[in-house]
Amino acid sequence: MAGKKPSDLRSARWFAPDDLRSFGHRSRMMQLGYGEEDFRDRPVIGILNTWSELNTCHSHFRERAKDVRRGVLQAGGLPVEMPSLSVDESFTKPTSMLYRNMLAMETEEMIRSHPLDGVVLMGGCDKTTPGLVMGAISAGVPMIYLPAGPMLRGNYAGKILGSGSDAWKYWDERRAGNISDDEWLGVQGGIARSAGVCMTMGTASTMTAIADAMGLTLPGASSIPAVDSNHQRMGADCGRRIVEMVWEDLTPDRIVTEAACRNAAVVAMATGCSTNAVVHLIAMARRAGVNLTLDDLDALGRVTPLIANVRPSGKDYLMEDFYYAGGLRALMKQIADRLELSCLTVTGKTMGANLEGAQVWNEDVIRPLSNPVYAEGSLAVLRGNLCPDGAVIKPAACDPKYHVHEGPALVFDSYPEMKKAVEDEDLQVTPDHVLVLRNAGPQGGPGFPEWGMLPIPRALIRQGHRDMLRISDARMSGTSYGACVLHVAPEAHVGGPLALLRTGDIVRLDLPARRLDMLVPDEELAARRAAWQPPRPHYERGYGYMFQRHVTQADQGCDFDFLQSDFGRAAGEPDI
Ligand code: FES
Numbered sequence: 001m002a003g004k005k006p007s008d009l010r011s012a013r014w015f016a017p018d019d020l021r022s023f024g025h026r027s028r029m030m031q032l033g034y035g036e037e038d039f040r041d042r043p044v045i046g047i048l049n050t051w052s053e054l055n056t057c058h059s060h061f062r063e064r065a066k067d068v069r070r071g072v073l074q075a076g077g078l079p080v081e082m083p084s085l086s087v088d089e090s091f092t093k094p095t096s097m098l099y100r101n102m103l104a105m106e107t108e109e110m111i112r113s114h115p116l117d118g119v120v121l122m123g124g125c126d127k128t129t130p131g132l133v134m135g136a137i138s139a140g141v142p143m144i145y146l147p148a149g150p151m152l153r154g155n156y157a158g159k160i161l162g163s164g165s166d167a168w169k170y171w172d173e174r175r176a177g178n179i180s181d182d183e184w185l186g187v188q189g190g191i192a193r194s195a196g197v198c199m200t201m202g203t204a205s206t207m208t209a210i211a212d213a214m215g216l217t218l219p220g221a222s223s224i225p226a227v228d229s230n231h232q233r234m235g236a237d238c239g240r241r242i243v244e245m246v247w248e249d250l251t252p253d254r255i256v257t258e259a260a261c262r263n264a265a266v267v268a269m270a271t272g273c274s275t276n277a278v279v280h281l282i283a284m285a286r287r288a289g290v291n292l293t294l295d296d297l298d299a300l301g302r303v304t305p306l307i308a309n310v311r312p313s314g315k316d317y318l319m320e321d322f323y324y325a326g327g328l329r330a331l332m333k334q335i336a337d338r339l340e341l342s343c344l345t346v347t348g349k350t351m352g353a354n355l356e357g358a359q360v361w362n363e364d365v366i367r368p369l370s371n372p373v374y375a376e377g378s379l380a381v382l383r384g385n386l387c388p389d390g391a392v393i394k395p396a397a398c399d400p401k402y403h404v405h406e407g408p409a410l411v412f413d414s415y416p417e418m419k420k421a422v423e424d425e426d427l428q429v430t431p432d433h434v435l436v437l438r439n440a441g442p443q444g445g446p447g448f449p450e451w452g453m454l455p456i457p458r459a460l461i462r463q464g465h466r467d468m469l470r471i472s473d474a475r476m477s478g479t480s481y482g483a484c485v486l487h488v489a490p491e492a493h494v495g496g497p498l499a500l501l502r503t504g505d506i507v508r509l510d511l512p513a514r515r516l517d518m519l520v521p522d523e524e525l526a527a528r529r530a531a532w533q534p535p536r537p538h539y540e541r542g543y544g545y546m547f548q549r550h551v552t553q554a555d556q557g558c559d560f561d562f563l564q565s566d567f568g569r570a571a572g573e574p575d576i
């Protein structure tokens, strides 16, 4: 319905009819202090705000929502701010990933059940981007994504600090006895200095880049630092634009197409994306009915050079530098011939039009294709008898000597067991060993925690080692690095072959061949399979109970089966 009339507005179903129910809705709007002229015949815009006092990355969102309101009002809409589940990375136990789908459900249902004509989604900290976008795709009303923006560079004692990455690095030095208490406190106070998301190319910045590349944000919005006044103006622009989108009936199904999902995947690879992006991108695409697979991502990864020189995959820079170098639009311009430029975006224009005039200002930060940080993809998908449904590794973030590696497994069944062992100075371990953590997947964790960058055993740290091959059915933080094989599927908790591995078995990684195998005879594996007992479920009530029954495996995106677009009849509009 291009060119909506006021009577076509979704909110008119609540406010227009001359019946008792609508009388109730109108009288309640008047209870809020609004007159009929405020809500009649105007697009009602939901501002879904994931602010909370424990979401450190969204601490500017109460203020930013005011900028959005200003834009909505200027364009003739009625802004209504709606607090949404604030899934934060910093404090959520056992892991924020347990609640991504809860946010997606809340988003979908809050939109569906209220008189909203369009929504501005305010998110950024890791799980909030996929959670909000997944729900809003399913709800189907016009939407625009407002990314929180990265925080300022970290700084301590003349050194630049990167979120996550430098925490791990300095922690290893502390474990090696090289850092005093005072220095450690200095790092603690210097690594996160402002509102905004982690400023490495971790999961947050990868996911907001993905939303940007899908056409769901204003062009380049994902790169603007949270505390930059450009970010405030972008907020007001979102408010103005969403009102126009409502009149244009520019719904997400017209934007999140297969080509848009592929654009997002290519951009993710070129930025050196977080491994978590794989799970979220698959889940988001599936909500739009696009069957993006691990194999598609591996194929794109093989041919897409990593050109964003941003830590942890890049060497030197952080998101603030990336913005000053031209930001995501400049990066996309560099790889424009690999993108489908005809994709429609929230601007109402094509991606190609949005990239016009974009320019790289610092070729060391956003590299030319002739001088990439890493020639081929930042992500690779493995298969083999340890991971028949796939596993992922970030070749750019690990020491190349591990790209082909064979060594004995050292297997841990739980995080506490592993944590205790790695701190044991007498642990029998060599740099050739392969550390394995299992029962840390979507169901096993529970909730697919970020435990995949297993700590290097203290015994090896003292000898100067800082990397070794590690395998798990967990995820790892997007700010992590090292030779870590992640997302092994199916996970051990549901009886995946990882459950059959034993300490001392030889494991072989062949990255060029994309293989990960345990060198154990089939008969022996069959005997171990026959003896395997499923572990006790983690939950017997509550949200966790639902989660464990319905969450899909890592290669499927870990959405709930019943939320996927091909599950049952679409919910449709409320019919009363
Ligand atoms: Fe929020 Fe890293 S903790 S983005």
Ligand code: MG
Binding pocket: 089, 126, 198, 202, 203, 204, 477, 478, 479
């Ligand atoms: Mg993270």
